[in-house]
Amino acid sequence: MIDPYKMTNLPTSFVERMQNQCGPEWPAFQNVLQEKPPISIRFNTQKQKPLFEALSPIPWIETGYYLEQERPKFSLDPLFHAGCYYVQEASSMILSIFMQQILAQNQHKALKILDLCAAPGGKTTLIQSLMSSKDLLVANEVIKSRSNILEENVMKWGTANCIVTNNDPSTFQKLNHTFDIVLVDAPCSGEGMFRKNPKAITEWSEDNVSLCAARQKRILAAAVDSLKPGGTLIYSTCTYNDLENRDNLDWLMQTFSFSPFKLDTSVGLLKQWGIHTLTHPTTALQLYPHRLRGEGLFITALQKEGAFVSTTTSKKSKRKNRTKTNVLPTPPKALLPQLHELTQFPDPFHFFMVQDSIYAIAQNHFSELSSFFATLKVRNVGVHVATIKGKNCLPAHHLAMTPYLHPQIPRIELDLATALQYLRGHPLAISADYPKNWVIVSYLNQPLGWVKVLNNRVNNYYPKYWRIRT
Numbered sequence: 430m431i432d433p434y435k436m437t438n439l440p441t442s443f444v445e446r447m448q449n450q451c452g453p454e455w456p457a458f459q460n461v462l463q464e465k466p467p468i469s470i471r472f473n474t475q476k477q478k479p480l481f482e483a484l485s486p487i488p489w490i491e492t493g494y495y496l497e498q499e500r501p502k503f504s505l506d507p508l509f510h511a512g513c514y515y516v517q518e519a520s521s522m523i524l525s526i527f528m529q530q531i532l533a534q535n536q537h538k539a540l541k542i543l544d545l546c547a548a549p550g551g552k553t554t555l556i557q558s559l560m561s562s563k564d565l566l567v568a569n570e571v572i573k574s575r576s577n578i579l580e581e582n583v584m585k586w587g588t589a590n591c592i593v594t595n596n597d598p599s600t601f602q603k604l605n606h607t608f609d610i611v612l613v614d615a616p617c618s619g620e621g622m623f624r625k626n627p628k629a630i631t632e633w634s635e636d637n638v639s640l641c642a643a644r645q646k647r648i649l650a651a652a653v654d655s656l657k658p659g660g661t662l663i664y665s666t667c668t669y670n671d672l673e674n675r676d677n678l679d680w681l682m683q684t685f686s687f688s689p690f691k692l693d694t695s696v697g698l699l700k701q702w703g704i705h706t707l708t709h710p711t712t713a714l715q716l717y718p719h720r721l722r723g724e725g726l727f728i729t730a731l732q733k734e735g736a737f738v739s740t741t742t743s744k745k746s747k748r749k750n751r752t753k754t755n756v757l758p759t760p761p762k763a764l765l766p767q768l769h770e771l772t773q774f775p776d777p778f779h780f781f782m783v784q785d786s787i788y789a790i791a792q793n794h795f796s797e798l799s800s801f802f803a804t805l806k807v808r809n810v811g812v813h814v815a816t817i818k819g820k821n822c823l824p825a826h827h828l829a830m831t832p833y834l835h836p837q838i839p840r841i842e843l844d845l846a847t848a849l850q851y852l853r854g855h856p857l858a859i860s861a862d863y864p865k866n867w868v869i870v871s872y873l874n875q876p877l878g879w880v881k882v883l884n885n886r887v888n889n890y891y892p893k894y895w896r897i898r899t
């Protein structure tokens with residue numbers, strides 16, 4: 430059998446460049462590409478802790494862990510489907526160092542954050558875990574099929590202050606000066622993924638590197654327009670070459686008004702962790718797989734020049750927005766008792782409708798929605814609470830994934846085998862005398878989704894497209 434991790438056919442020009450770039454470290458770099466990539470996960474601190482035993486911490490993120498075991502079948506773990514953790518490559522979690530510092534510098538502001546190239550949602554869910562409830566995140570993916578998985582992962586993570594969109598980056602240019610933080614985790618030539626995804630080797634060429642660099646410039650230009658003066662642009666790729674990394678950084682500095690972002694490297698132990706730091710023209714980190722347990726990654730940040738414009742909306746613009754958000758009507762009054770039976774929000778939340786779906790979002794975010802709905806293809810917003818069917822509300826799966834489920838909703842705790850049956854979409858044989866109504870099924874007390882208990886059967890409402898197929 431061919432070992433997928435054995436790589437003998439690296440492209441010659443890639444080898445020559447990397448020999449130059451790595452210098453005496455080239456043999457170590459080459460050797461590590463023959464090893465199995467580490468497996469790592471990141472916990473969702475709002476949910477149940479996963480059950481893995483052989484864990485060791487990833488040094489640069491509190492919630493990140495290596496799994497010191499053979500790769501488990503994550504799809505057979507109900508806690509994975511419940512959004513208790515995300516399987517994410519360790520190097521990409523270095524984003525938390527940048528995010529934590531930017532958030533700390535702006536902790537009294539309500540921030541608007543854009544994750545422009547977001548699918549499948551690794552960095553989106555990381556940002557969701559770090560931001561506060563007063564901040565608002567727009568997670569965007571241009572490719573429609575990939576925006577499905579982004580939406581799924583965002584819903585499973587269970588926060589209420591994220592909007593999922595499906596737009597080309599150029600559309601965000603219309604949202605001039607809107608965001609305080611924009612992350613461009615760009616599509617790239619993927620040199621840093623050669624070990625994890627050997628297919629990237631066959632797709633690599635010098636021409637493709639140039640194509641990627643040009644595409645990245647187009648994405649970055651859109652990102653710059655959508656960023657507020659004083660806001661921060663974070664740029665990352667999973668590749669090593671200058672064309673896509675340093676040259677694009679130079680181009681940004683020369684083309685737009687940016688100043689270097691002052692990453693406080695003293696708080697971390699970047700050097701000890703094996704992270705290579707560049708300081709010109711701004712701080713950038715390059716992660717190599719032979720220096721640490723993770724794949725190749727480049728990440729940097731820049732500060733857009735100009736005074737920071739606070740997100741706090743003036744009374745006048747609040748009034749204006751209120752008029753505009755009238756296009757998002759409130760649900761019929763008759764349904765409100767049902768909605769209040771389903772949900773319990775800590776702060777003032779606003780219910781609104783898009784077609785036959787009812788969503789909820791914190792009152793302060795609601796006034797911001799009009800420009801997003803006017804400009805973007807919105808796929809999900811805040812918490813999808815329910816869908817209207819006749820005079821009733823069908824509770825939405827998204828609500829089951831959030832902490833805003835009303836605590837009085839009855840629950841049925843499932844064992845592992847029954848939980849997997851539920852996640853496969855199979856009918857459940859639950860004989861206990863449960864109220865003939867909507868009930869949450871859970872595994873280790875973590876909600877998995879809805880069932881409807883009827884007189885003679887239990888209907889499974891796990892979303893069709895998310896079912897386990899193995």
Ligand code: SAM
Nearest residue numbers: 546547548549550551552571572575614615616
């Ligand atoms: N941030 C994601 C995460 O952490 O899970 C990974 C993003 S991946 C490196 C780059 C994303 O950019 C992909 O989802 C890809 O579909 C998307 N993409 C491809 N072409 C694009 C384009 N022209 N403009 C914007 N995004 C693009």
